[in-house]
Amino acid sequence: MQQALILVDVQESFRRRPYFRDEELPRFLRNVQSLIDRCRSRGIALVQVFHQELSGDAANPFAAASGCVRAMPELSLRADAVFYKQVHSAMFGRKGDGTTLEAWLRERDLGELLISGIRTEQCCETTTRHASDLGFAVRYVSDATLTFPMQTCSGREVSAQEIREHTELVLDGRFARIVSTADALA
Numbered sequence: 407m408q409q410a411l412i413l414v415d416v417q418e419s420f421r422r423r424p425y426f427r428d429e430e431l432p433r434f435l436r437n438v439q440s441l442i443d444r445c446r447s448r449g450i451a452l453v454q455v456f457h458q459e460l461s462g463d464a465a466n467p468f469a470a471a472s473g474c475v476r477a478m479p480e481l482s483l484r485a486d487a488v489f490y491k492q493v494h495s496a497m498f499g500r501k502g503d504g505t506t507l508e509a510w511l512r513e514r515d516l517g518e519l520l521i522s523g524i525r526t527e528q529c530c531e532t533t534t535r536h537a538s539d540l541g542f543a544v545r546y547v548s549d550a551t552l553t554f555p556m557q558t559c560s561g562r563e564v565s566a567q568e569i570r571e572h573t574e575l576v577l578d579g580r581f582a583r584i585v586s587t588a589d590a591l592a
Contacts, residue, residue, distance in 0.1 A: 407543060409591075410451040410516040411441055412507075414496045414523030414530050416481065417456050418474040422467035425554045430566060435480045437550040437587040438522055442483045444591055451516055454485035455496040455507065457529065494532035496523075497540060508540060518543040520590055521582070522550035527569050534582050544582035547590045548574050 416438060420426050445452055456475050457468055464471040475490075477483065489499030489507045499507040511519070519542050523530050530551045534544050551573075553566045578584045585592075 407517040408451075408515055409445075409518045409520060409545075410453050410511060410514075411445045411520045411522070412496055412533065413438065413442075413452070413454045413483075413485075414521065414533055415455065415457045415525070416478055416523050418476055418478055419457065419467040419472070420524055422472070422474055425556075427554050427566075430552060434524075434550065434552040435478065437547070439481055439483075440587050441520065441522060441547060441550055441590060442481065445520070448591065450520075450591075451486045451514065452483060453487050453489065453507065453510075454483070455489045455491060455499045455523075455533075457492070458490040459492060494529050495536040496529065496533040497536045511542070517541075518545065520545045520547055520585075522547045524552045526551040526553035526566075527573050528553075531573050531577065534577055538581040545585045545590055546574075546577055546582040547587055548584055550587050550590075 458470055458475045459468040461469040462471050463469050466472055467474040487510055489501055491499040497508050519537050521530055521534050534546050537544050548570055553569050555566055556564050574584045
């Protein structure tokens with residue numbers, strides 16, 4: 407089965423959010439770059455998906471007017487296709503000509519997706535569930551996803567590691583195969 411690496415929301419916009427923390431960013435970027443390089447060397451399609459809100463407000467880092475809807479500069483990549491979405495699932499992303507990510511993948515007979523990106527429990531997890539429901543095989547590259555601590559309604563801080571573990575728990579064997587960067591292409 408042919409594969410595609412889906413980079414979900416690996417974009418500058420997040421650095422402008424108040425919840426952004428950079429403690430795990432170096433590890434994340436190393437893992438994503440490793441995936442990109444290994445996929446490129448094997449001829450695996452590289453798909454970049456950006457979250458871009460329809461707002462024209464330059465103060466909104468997810469609006470095109472902000473200049474932040476672009477790849478993180480630490481990464482060296484040349485995507486085979488670029489899609490933009492306004493919702494959580496990258497599967498709803500569209501190219502400039504209106505082609506959806508799902509249609510693009512099916513046209514190329516790309517049946518297995520490697521999912522990585524930002525945020526673990528939001529767009530990456532949602533994309534994984536959606537892709538699985540559409541019939542794609544998914545390898546969720548957990549250590550090539552990034553998230554940030556969150557607070558529960560009662561005020562307890564939930565660490566990025568706890569969030570990642572929860573996402574792995576609910577996806578594994580149901581919607582995806584959980585893999586590490588090192589094992590993603592095995």
